[in-house]
Structure formats: C-alpha cells, structure tokens
Amino acid sequence: xxxxxxxxxxxxxxxxxxxxxxxxxxxxxxxxxxxxxxxxxxxxxxxxxxxxxxxxxxxxxxxxxxxxxxxxxxxxxxxxxxxxxxxxxxxxxxxxxxxxxxxxxxxxxxxxxxxxxxxxxxxxxxxxxxxxxxxxxxxxxxxxxxxxxxxxxxxxxxxxxxxxxxxxxxxxxxxxxxxxxxxxxxxxxxxxxxxxxxxxxxxxxxxxxxxxxxxxxxxxxxxxxxxxxxxxxxxxxxxxxxxxxxxxxxxxxxxxxxxxxxxxxxxxxxxxxxxxxxxxxxxxxxxxxxxxxxxxxxxxxxxxxxxxxxxxxxxxxxxxxxxxxxxxxxxxxxxxxxxxxxxxxxxxxxxxxxxxxxxxxxxxxxxxxxxxxxxxxxxxxxxxxxxxxxxxxxxxxxxxxxxxxxxxxxxxxxxxxxxxxxxxxxxxxxxxxxxxxxxxxxxxxxxxxxxxxxx
Numbered sequence: 001x002x003x004x005x006x007x008x009x010x011x012x013x014x015x016x017x018x019x020x021x022x023x024x025x026x027x028x029x030x031x032x033x034x035x036x037x038x039x040x041x042x043x044x045x046x047x048x049x050x051x052x053x054x055x056x057x058x059x060x061x062x063x064x065x066x067x068x069x070x071x072x073x074x075x076x077x078x079x080x081x082x083x084x085x086x087x088x089x090x091x092x093x094x095x096x097x098x099x100x101x102x103x104x105x106x107x108x109x110x111x112x113x114x115x116x117x118x119x120x121x122x123x124x125x126x127x128x129x130x131x132x133x134x135x136x137x138x139x140x141x142x143x144x145x146x147x148x149x150x151x152x153x154x155x156x157x158x159x160x161x162x163x164x165x166x167x168x169x170x171x172x173x174x175x176x177x178x179x180x181x182x183x184x185x186x187x188x189x190x191x192x193x194x195x196x197x198x199x200x201x202x203x204x205x206x207x208x209x210x211x212x213x214x215x216x217x218x219x220x221x222x223x224x225x226x227x228x229x230x231x232x233x234x235x236x237x238x239x240x241x242x243x244x245x246x247x248x249x250x251x252x253x254x255x256x257x258x259x260x261x262x263x264x265x266x267x268x269x270x271x272x273x274x275x276x277x278x279x280x281x282x283x284x285x286x287x288x289x290x291x292x293x294x295x296x297x298x299x300x301x302x303x304x305x306x307x308x309x310x311x312x313x314x315x316x317x318x319x320x321x322x323x324x325x326x327x328x329x330x331x332x333x334x335x336x337x338x339x340x341x342x343x344x345x346x347x348x349x350x351x352x353x354x355x356x357x358x359x360x361x362x363x364x365x366x367x368x369x370x371x372x373x374x375x376x377x378x379x380x381x382x383x384x385x386x387x388x389x390x391x392x393x394x395x396x397x398x399x400x401x402x403x404x405x406x407x408x409x410x411x412x413x414x415x416x417x418x419x420x421x422x423x424x425x426x427x428x429x430x431x432x433x434x435x436x437x438x439x440x441x442x443x444x445x446x447x448x449x450x451x452x453x454x455x
Contacts, residue, residue, distance in 0.1 A: 003056070004052070004053050004056035004057050005049055005052050005053050005056070006049075006053070007037070007039060007049065007050060007053050007081075008039065008041075008042075008045075008046045008049050008050070010042075011039045011040055011041060011042055011046050012037065012038065012039055013038040013039075013040055014038075018038070019036070019038050021067075022038050022064065022067070022076065022082050022084055023036070023075070023076040023082070024067065024075050024076070025064075025067040025068070025069040025070075025072065025073065025074045025075055026067060026068050026069060026070055027069060027070050027071055027072040027073075027075070027415065027416075027417055028070075028328075028329075028330055028331065028417070029387075030072055030075045031075070032075060032076040032077070032078060033078055034078025034079060035078065035079070036076040036077065036078060036079065036080050036081065036082055037080070037081045037082070038076075038081075038082045038084065039081055039082065039083050039084065040084045040086065040087055041083060041084065041085055041087055041088060042087050042088075043087075043088070044088075044162075044164070044170070044201050044202075047083065047085070047164045047199055047201055048164055048168045048170065049168075050081060050083050051083075051164055051165070051166055051167070051168045051199065051446075052167070052168035053081075054081055054166070054446045055166055055167055055168065055444060055446060058444055058446065059079070059080060059081055059446060060077045060079070060080035060081070060446055060448075060449050061080060061081045061082075061083050061166075061199075061446050061447055061448070062074055062075070062076055062077055062080060062081070062082050062083065062195070062448055063083050063085065063136075063140070063195035063199045063200075063447070063448065064082055064083065064084045064085065064195075065084070065085055065086060065105065065106060065133070065134035065136045065137035065140070066086060066106075066108070066129075066132050066133050066134045066137060068129045068132055068133040068137065069137060069140075069141060069412070069413065069415065070331055070333070070412045070415075070417075071141070071194075071333075071409070071412050071413045071414055071415025071416065071417050071418055072415040072416035072417045072451075073140070073141070073194045073195065073413055073414070073415030073416065073448065073451050073452070074137075074195070074415075074448075075416070077449070077450070083199065085104070085105045085106045085134070085136050085199070085200075085201070086106040086134065087106055088104030088105055088106040088107075088136075088201060088202075089103075089104050089106035089107045089108070089111075089134075090103065090104050090107070091103040091104075091107055091111070091112060091115045092104075094115055094116060094118075094119050094121070094207070095176075096119045096120070096121060096207075098176060098177065098178070099121065099178075099206060099207045099208065100159060100176055100204055100205060100206060100207060101115065101116055101121075101123065101204075101205045101207055102202065102203070102204050102205075103115075103135055103202070103203055103205065104135075104136075104201070104202060104203070105134060105135055105136025105137075105139070105200045105201060105202070105203060106134050106135075106136060107134060107135045107136075107203075108130075108131070108132065108133070108134060108135075109123075109125070109126070109127060109129075109130040109131075109133050109134070109135060109138060110130045110131045112135055112205065113126075113130070116207050116210070117210055119207075120209065120210050121207040121208065121209060121210055122207060122208055122209065122210040122211060123157065123205055123207055124147060124151035124152070124156075124157055124208060125138060125143060125144065125145055125148075125151070125152075125153060125154045125157055126145035126146055126147050127143045127144065127145045127411070128145065128146070128320065130145070135203050135205065136200050136203070138154045139154060139158060139161070139190070139191050139192075139200055139203060140192070140193065140194050140195050140200070140413070141154075141192060141194060141411065141412060141413035142154050142155050142191050142192035142411065142413070143411050144364065144367070144369065144410060144411035145364075145411070146243050146245060146364060147242050147243055148364055148366070148367050148369070148411075149235075149240065149241060149242070149243065149244050149364065149366030149367055150240050150241065150242040150243075150276075150366075151208075151242070153411065154191060155188060155191045155192065156206075157205055157206045158174070158187060158191055158203060158204070158205055158206065159174050159175055159176060159177075159187070159204045159205070159206050160172060160173055160174025160175050160176060160187055160203075160204035161173045161174060161187055161190055161191075161200050161202065161203060161204070162200070162201045162202035162203075163190055163197075163198040163199065163200055163201065164198060164199045164201055165197075165198045165441060165442075166198070166441065166442040166443070166444065166446050166447050170201075171186075171198075173186040173187040173190060174186070174187035174204060175204075176204055189437070192413070193452075194413050194414065194415065194448060194451060194452050195447060195448040195451075196438055196442065196447050196448045196451060196452055196453070197437070197438065197441040197442060197447065198441060198442075198447070199447070211242065211276035211277075211278065212276050212277075212278050212279075212281060213276070213306035213309070214242055214243065214274040214275060214276040214281060214306070214309055215274065215275055215281040215282060215284075215285045215302070215303045215304075215305075215306070215308075215309045216272060216273065216274050216285070216302070216303045216308070216309040216310075216312040216313055217272075217273045217274075217285050217288050217289050217292065217300065217301070217302045217303070217312075218262075218270060218271070218272055218273075218300070218301045218302075218312045219270065219271045219273070219292040219297035219299070219300050220263075220264060220267045220269075220270055220297060220298050220299040220300070221267065221268055221269045221270070221271065221296065221297055221298060222266075222267065222268050222296075222298045223268055223296070223342075224268060224269065224342030224343070224345055224346055225296075225342060226295055226296030226297070227246065227268070227269045227271060227295075227341075227342050227365075228338075228339065228340075228341050228342035228343075229295040229296060230271055230291065230292050230295035230296070230297065231244060231246075231271070231338055231341060231365050231366060232338055232339060233291045233294070233295055234273060234288060234291055234292075234366065235338055235366065237287070237288070237291065239275070239277055239280065239284055239287075240366075241273045241274055241275055241284070241288060241366065242274050242275060242276040242277075243272065243273065243274035243366070244271065244272070244273050244364070244365045244366030245271070245272040245273075245316055245362070245363070245364060245365060245366075246269055246270070246271055246272075246341070246345075246361075246362060246363060246364075246365035246370075247263075247269060247270045247272075247315070247316070247319070247362045248268070248269050248345055248349075248360060248361045248362060249267060249268055249269065250349075250358065250359070250360040250361075251319065251322070251323070251360040251361065251362040252265075252267065252269075252270060252315070253265070254322035254323055254325065254326055254360060255315045255318050255319060255322040256315075256322075257322060257325065258318055258321060258322050258325065259318070261314055261315030261318065262301075262315065263315060264299070267298070269345070270315075271292065271297075271365060272312065272313060272316055273285075273288050273292070274309070274313075275288065282304075285302050285303065286302070289302050319362060323360060323373055326358075326360075326373075326375055327375055327377075328375065328376055328377075328378050328387075329373040329374060329375045329376070329390075330373070330374040330376065330387065330390040330391060330394060331371060331372075331373050331374075332371065332372050332373070332374070332394050332397075332412075333369070333370075333371055333408075333409050333410050333411060333412040334369075334370055334372065334397065334398070334401045334406060334407070334408060334409075334410065335367065335368050335369040335370070335401075335406055335407045335409070335410030336368045336370075336401050336404045336405065336406035336407075337368055337404065337405050337406065338366075338367075338368045340368070340404040340405070340406070341365060341368050341370070343404065344361075344370060344397075344400070344401060344404065344406070345361045345370065347397060347400045348361050348370075348372045348397055349361075351393045351396045351397050351400070352374060352393050354393070354396075355384060355389040355390070355392055355393040356383075356384025356385045356389055357374050357375060357376060357384075357385065357389055357390050357393050358374075358375045359372055359373065359374055359375070359393070360372065360373045360375075361373075364410075367410065368406070368410075369410035369411065372394070372397065374390035374391075374393050374394055375390070376389065376390040395421070398421050398424065399424070402424060402425055407425060408421050408422070408424075408425050413452075414451070414452045415451055415452065416450065416451055419451065419452060419453070419454060422452070422453070431453065434453055435453050438453055
C-alpha cells in the first residue's frame with residue numbers, strides 16, 4: 001500500500017475566521033455543516049501533493065478560486081479539502097505575435113485584461129464580476145459576460161491548459177499556436193467541467209487586438225414582440241454589435257429606485273446596444289438606431305462620444321445593486337434561441353405570479369441568455385412567496401425554456417443548485433456518458449464529488 005504524502009503544512013490555514021470565508025461561494029444558501037481542511041496552494045507542487053494525498057486517503061477535494069460562483073460548485077465538503085488557487089495569480093507571458101497570454105488560474109480576469117492592454121491587446125471574456133473572479137473559475141464554468149454576442153465565451157479564448165489529475169499526474173492540453181489538431185480536444189473537455197475532472201494550474205489564453213471605446217444606443221420598447229424583433233434584426237446585421245443587453249420593466253424599476261437613470265415607468269423593456277468596431281462605431285450606432293426604430297422602439301437615445309456612451313450604460317451598471325436592494329433572491333441563468341427571448345421573459349412573469357413570487361429578468365439579449373431573479377421572503381416557511389416557491393417557479397421555467405430549445409445554464413454552470421435539472425436537458429444516456437468520463441479522469445471520485453453529474 002502506498003503511503004499518503006503529507007499535505008504541504010505551510011499552505012494549510014487553520015484560523016477558523018479565515019476558513020469561514022473559504023467555506024462557501026456566492027450561491028444562495030451556501031453553507032458547510034462540518035470542518036474541512038483549507039489549503040491555499042502556492043505553486044504547482046502544492047497542488048500535486050494535495051491530490052496525491054487525497055487520492056491515497058480517498059479525501060474529497062473542492063478546487064476553488066475567488067468564490068464568486070453562483071451555482072454552489074465550490075462550497076466546502078465536510079471532512080474534505082478545499083484547494084484554493086488564488087495564490088497562483090501570475091501572468092507569466094504575453095506574446096503579441098502569437099496573441100496569447102500564459103497565466104495562473106488565480107489571475108483576476110481584470111488583471112489579465114490590464115496586462116494584455118499594455119501590449120495593445122485584449123482578453124475578451126468579461127463576466128460581470130471581472131474585477132474579482134479568477135481565470136481558473138472562468139475556465140471551470142465557461143464564463144461569458146456582456147460582450148459574448150460578438151466575442152464569444154471563455155471556451156473561445158482558451159488555447160491550452162496545464163491540469164493536475166486526481167492521481168497527481170500533470171498533463172498539458174491544447175496548444176500555443178493559432179492552429180492545431182493533434183489528438184482529441186481535451187482543452188474543450190476541461191473548460192466548463194467545474195473542477196470535476198482535474199485542477200487547472202496554468203492557462204494559455206487567446207488575445208485579440210484591443211477594441212476602441214464603444215458607443216451606445218439605448219432603446220425603449222412597449223412590447224416584447226418589438227424587443228425580440230429588434231434583437232433578431234441586430235443579430236442579422238453584417239457588423240454585429242459588441243453588446244446587446246436587455247432589462248425588463250421590474251428590473252428598470254429596481255434600478256430607478258436607486259436613482260433616476262432615465263427609464264420610463266410605463267416601458268416594457270429597454271435594450272442597450274454597443275459598437276466597438278474600429279473607425280466605424282459612429283456609423284454602426286446610426287445604423288443600429290435605424291434598425292431599432294424599424295423594429296418598433298418607442299424612444300431612442302444614441303451617444304456621440306465614449307463619455308455619452310458611459311452615461312447611457314449607467315443604469316445597466318446599477319443592475320446588481322438595484323436587485324440586491326430588493327432583498328433575498330434566487331438568481332438564475334437560462335439561455336433560449338434568440339427568437340424566443342420575449343416569450344421567455346413573459347413566461348417568467350407568469351410563472352412568478354402563479355407562485356406569489358416577483359420575478360425580474362435581465363441579461364445578454366444578443367445571446368438569448370437571461371438571468372431571472374426570483375425574490376422570496378426568508379421568513380415564509382412554505383407556500384406563495386417562500387424560497388420553496390421561488391425554486392418551484394424556476395423549475396417550471398426550466399421546463400418551459402427546454403421546450404423552447406434552450407438550456408438550463410448559459411454561463412453560471414451547474415454546481416449543486418442545478419444538478420437536479422441536468423438530466424432533464426441532456427437525457428439519461430448522455431448524462432451516463434458524462435459520468436463515465438468523470439470516472440475515467442477521477443476513478444476514486446475525489447474531485448468535487450456530488451456536483452454537476454449527481455442531483
């Protein structure tokens with residue numbers, strides 16, 4: 001029998017107050033009912049040692065970054081090890097010729113953007129939490145953001161990875177070159193796997209030329225049908241917008257409660273549209289304005305310069321504070337085909353009303369990716385208005401979204417909060433194959449057990 005290597009003592013944190021902060025992520029109701037070991041990795045060797053120890057002792061390991069996740073995928077497991085990777089935060093290389101950056105998984109998204117910007121380059125994925133979320137966490141959940149409609153999600157910008165498997169073996173996937181088809185796409189397999197197949201310890205990210213400061217158009221709509229027509233028309237434009245964001249009426253009301261951002265109380269929805277096309281943003285915004293008016297916008301404002309563009313985006317930037325001020329909510333993430341976006345928003349409102357739950361819907365209209373919030377009263381034990389009612393409402397909305405050809409997660413991942421609905425989307429046969437792959441990479445089931453594949 002192989003002797004289990006000792007955990008790296010210098011990387012273990014025992015202070016209970018510090019550990020409490022690493023016990024949970026940002027998901028609703030996250031908690032850990034027992035003690036766990038916290039290891040804040042300092043380098044690759046720490047990660048290898050932890051996984052060799054865990055494999056030998058059959059100890060669960062929860063890989064973890066900045067804990068900004070909303071699906072419960074990085075909450076500590078009693079008796080397990082939380083392997084935090086924030087310390088692996090160095091950008092080791094920027095190659096402007098190949099257009100790549102090499103960095104640790106603990107690198108903050110915004111820090112990678114800043115490092116790329118010094119070379120006139122840009123790392124495109126832009127989650128709302130870019131100032132705090134890590135690249136490793138972005139890889140784990142295949143995170144998206146506001147500009148996905150033009151630039152895509154994390155998977156579109158990752159060329160290669162260094163990964164430590166459950167056994168402690170270190171592998172590399174992908175490539176540094178622009179092209180490459182050597183073997184299966186293991187990089188694509190690990191992106192979005194939520195720490196269940198291996199622990200990412202290095203990322204090779206694709207960089208693109210830095211875009212110009214964008215210009216903005218803001219359009220008000222009195223019907224979901226007109227809103228949907230506008231988004232479809234914008235998607236069909238030869239020069240696609242870099243951003244198409246939607247806010248429904250209850251969302252606008254929450255933002256307006258914090259200050260006057262120019263959203264009329266009687267409006268059904270607002271659409272924010274941007275162009276960052278070099279040398280053509282003014283031209284594009286003028287064209288988008290024509291498209292929005294033709295689709296049925298009841299009012300319209302456009303920016304002539306980046307400062308005005310930021311003013312028009314002011315309300316959108318107050319989205320999270322506005323919703324947080326309303327109270328406890330079940331924040332979710334659903335994606336449907338673009339042509340069904342308005343239908344999904346209307347369905348969310350109907351389902352919420354049926355359960356006594358107020359629902360706001362906002363999100364990335366250009367992708368069909370909405371983030372409905374189901375507000376509930378934590379003092380209500382059950383029935384209308386309770387957390388149980390909010391979760392039941394979301395469950396109904398899942399069924400509706402899937403019937404529309406949608407998915408239960410556009411960018412937040414599955415974690416624990418959505419695991420119960422995964423089979424409903426992918427089917428039993430597909431889910432079993434995913435479990436088989438999990439077993440291939442992690443035969444002793446130590447990596448983030450109980451997440452994603454099991455309800």
